[in-house]
Amino acid sequence: MSTTNSTWPRQLRLPGQVAAAEGPIDMRMMYVMHHAFRRDLDLFAAAVRATPGADRSTWALLADRWELFAEVLHEHHTVEDAGIWPALTRLGTAADVAVLDAMEAEHGEIDPLLDGCATGFRRLAQGSGQRGDEDARAALAVRVSAARESLRRHLAHEETEAIAIVQRLLTAEDWARIEEEHAGTDVRLSQVVRIVPWAAYGVPREALDRVFAQPGGRGFRLVWLLTRGRFARRHARTFRYA
Numbered sequence: 325m326s327t328t329n330s331t332w333p334r335q336l337r338l339p340g341q342v343a344a345a346e347g348p349i350d351m352r353m354m355y356v357m358h359h360a361f362r363r364d365l366d367l368f369a370a371a372v373r374a375t376p377g378a379d380r381s382t383w384a385l386l387a388d389r390w391e392l393f394a395e396v397l398h399e400h401h402t403v404e405d406a407g408i409w410p411a412l413t414r415l416g417t418a419a420d421v422a423v424l425d426a427m428e429a430e431h432g433e434i435d436p437l438l439d440g441c442a443t444g445f446r447r448l449a450q451g452s453g454q455r456g457d458e459d460a461r462a463a464l465a466v467r468v469s470a471a472r473e474s475l476r477r478h479l480a481h482e483e484t485e486a487i488a489i490v491q492r493l494l495t496a497e498d499w500a501r502i503e504e505e506h507a508g509t510d511v512r513l514s515q516v517v518r519i520v521p522w523a524a525y526g527v528p529r530e531a532l533d534r535v536f537a538q539p540g541g542r543g544f545r546l547v548w549l550l551t552r553g554r555f556a557r558r559h560a561r562t563f564r565y566a
């Protein structure tokens with residue numbers, strides 16, 4: 325059964341995204357974050373292969389960027405595990421609950437992979453002699469590619485199955501309430517200025533304008549205008565070999 329409703333929002337579609345289930349909830353912020361996670365893992369995989377083991381200042385930039393990526397991903401998973409999946413589990417069928425359990429299990433599989441990568445980036449930033457650097461780089465390449473594969477699989481699963489459940493079971497009001505309860509309650513300005521230019525980087529302008537047009541979006545737009553130049557310069561240095 326394929327149902328659409330003329331009052332439903334037009335869903336955002338970004339590069340790499342595999343589905344955009346129709347329904348009453350505007351998932352644009354979710355898709356912007358998924359785009360940023362995919363983009364970063366692709367870049368990290370290329371950078372780990374191409375960055376010389378002894379270039380410590382670039383590894384230090386990569387380690388910092390990994391920290392930001394992992395912090396945002398961890399926060400994203402926490403909101404889903406604490407707020408979104410439990411709300412759906414209460415309303416769903418046995419088949420829905422199996423998908424939601426899989427979502428949580430996949431998060432549990434990804435998080436340890438991220439910790440291993442963070443350690444690898446820090447080790448290369450500190451340096452450990454030529455041979456040690458090359459060994460560390462080879463080990464990190466394996467870890468980053470495992471994290472990338474695992475996260476790509478998970479995001480595809482989430483977009484095709486879990487978000488379809490969100491759209492079927494929740495109303496826009498339910499969604500707003502979950503977001504209010506679990507996300508962004510005490511976000512500091514220092515976090516906003518780090519996360520906004522990161523999330524927006526590489527998002528097509530038309531899609532960004534749609535994000536900035538939503539309630540609260542004008543503040544994000546202002547932060548983005550003030551931070552994007554500095555972010556882009558640092559991004560270029562971080563991924564100079566990628």
Ligand SMILES: [Fe+2]
Pocket residue numbers: 354358400404482
């Ligand atoms: Fe997600």
